[in-house]
Amino acid sequence: MTTSPPLLKRWRRTLLALSGTALALWPIDPTPPPGKAMEGVLSRDFITIHTRNTPLTYYEGRQGPTGFEYQLMRRFADSLGVSLNLDDDHFVPTVLDAVRQQGDLGAAALPLESDEPGLIYSRSIMPMQPIVVYRRGLQPPDNIDDLVGLQVGILQGAGISRIMHELQLQQPALSWKEASDLEASALLRRIESGELDAAVVFEHQFRLNRLFFPEVEDGFKVGDPLSMAWAFPANQGLGLINAANAFLDELKANGELDQLITRYFGHDDYLEYVGARVFIHHVHQRLPRYDAMFREAARREQFDWKLLAAIGYQESHWNPTATSPTGVRGMMMLTNVTADEVGVADRLNPAESIEGGARYLRSIEQRLPESITGEDRLFMALAAYNVGLGHLYDARDIARLQGSDADSWEAVREALPLLQESEWYSKTRHGYARGGEPVIYVRNIRRYLEILEYVDRSQQQFHQLNARLADYPESETFEVVPPKP
Structure with a gap:
């Protein structure tokens, strides 16, 4: 099987019709007129959403596209009466850049950060609680002081960096590494392999991945919960964001949002952990x-x-x-x-x-x-x-x-x-x-199958990521935030 070059791959995503069925592919105008976001979506009859290929957001399952935010994206496109075009060749920082430069919106487990330039956010979709996770066998960390001297990793742009900087004001000796081109599962894999001692990720990310990384334990909560939200370009009017807010309000009111949250994040106990x-x-x-x-x-x-x-x-x-x-x-x-x-x-x-x-x-x-x-x-x-x-x-x-x-x-x-x-x-x-x-x-077999599919998929993604990062040493994958002098 051949792999498309990244720039081609980005725009070769399937346009999904209202039923989720593939329709066709066609070039996309990356620069809709300012103030015309909603008009542009309706006139071209599809909405482009920048996202990430992760178990939390969007991935190809046995029955086709799935993932928590994919379900929201598809329903939102349905509510607008348009098709769905996914650009999933992203990490968090590039999602935000793509939204600023190209529209229409970003949906990628994004934290609501009011000070992000050029962006405006939807209402909160769900809370995201940062937690410390660490390698089994280490002394369990109970507080931020216990992280001093450990190799700690976080994802850049995920909202956790700001919390870590705030904590560094309390504990100047705290240091960590930030990666802009990895996902939470990659941090967990690095903990399990010994490259990292610990990481700070969101609780739902760990819950979704914990069975796949049994040598990683959860430690303690860090800071207050952040809010997951969708990001829109700030200079293209409020029509699209108002429609998104109305859509999210309706999903909350009829209970469908809670059902999706429970479906994707509320069942990590199918198998006894050991x-x-x-x-x-x-x-x-x-x-x-x-x-x-x-x-x-x-x-x-x-x-x-x-x-x-x-x-x-x-x-x-x-x-x-x-x-x-x-x-x-x-x-x-x-x-x-x-x-x-x-x-x-x-x-x-x-x-x-x-x-x-x-x-x-x-x-x-x-x-x-x-x-x-x-x-x-x-x-x-x-x-x-x-x-x-x-x-x-x-x-x-x-x-x-x-x-x-x-x-x-x-x-x-x-x-x-x-x-x-x-x-x-x-x-x-x-x-x-x-x-x-x-x-x-049947319950156990379904869970074993889910783990095997994850392992198989993550191995493919691991090889693809290695190919993309082959020319980059770890010092370029991780940016080290040193202790305060």
Whole structure:
């Protein structure tokens, strides 16, 4: 795969229609007339938003573009009746420069900084609390004095620099490094590798990334919360910013903004934290021995290889000789009956087990009713892999009895634990089942898959970043702020 040069890449982003579907690409006039921001957006029928490619703001997920601020951007474009054009080739400082020079707005987890020249900000979207994070094994820092003598990193332009300078007035010996061309995940990676001892990031950034960097711990809060806001050019009138403020007010009033915040930042407890650390360790130590097998099986059965790897970890922790008390064995923990059904002669052969598990999952998925679609279909197939297709159908029957949609995983997920209660399982064809287990099973696999996708994506971004920074020594990546004399 070839990579576009940065200047071309910047303007080769997909124009997203109201539904989020790609429409077309065309050149963009980078200098709309002063005072004509809203008129320019409506006349050209799209809005350009400068952003960053991060888990917090915007990235390509399994189902297409996603991310907290992407969801807001798309809804805002919808409210204006225009398409969405994303320019995501940025870090925080270049987002602000692009907004000043090109419009229309910047949405990139930007702090509301009233003294930024040439910019005007929307109302607050959500609070952003800075916190200290540090490498596991160090003496836990409790206050700013404990950071003296440590290698501390922050992101330039993220609003934290001003707080650090204020703290330096209290503790002149405080020193830190500022990077203008990194993201929060890169700071966490540098802490884990030992290049940094600590960093100051926003709490929601750490919550979003903590499972991917298990050797990084959270310390203490620093300063007062800042406000996330959108940035607009100050010389192009108030029409667009007034529309944005009205849009944000409506989202707050109808509860949709709180729902999005909870969806993206309120669920870092799917896995017990120590379990996540073990998983990350095995991703680096065990998975490389078997990833080619997962990829080959995925190619044959047309699955995402990372999904099969996530199932394999949930089943056996990638141990090809695993054996349960009930007699299921191997990487994908197949029963004798299932192994015979999918043509596996040796359950302890990892390649055979992985191939058999993939065939079994595909056979389950193909037996589900056609009315079950999308992710609902995948999650129900995973649940049936764990509890059996008969018990899954029983849970769907219970969902119907409760007046819920039996084709919805959300409804079936609520019904499955009822298979443990006689009031309900007595009404089913297959009787009692430990229905809570497939709920946890699917939840864990989804989280393992999310981590694997993040690792895969971050490795690609890491290599791309290394290529971009190959000619820049660390002294140019980080600007050192020394102690006060």
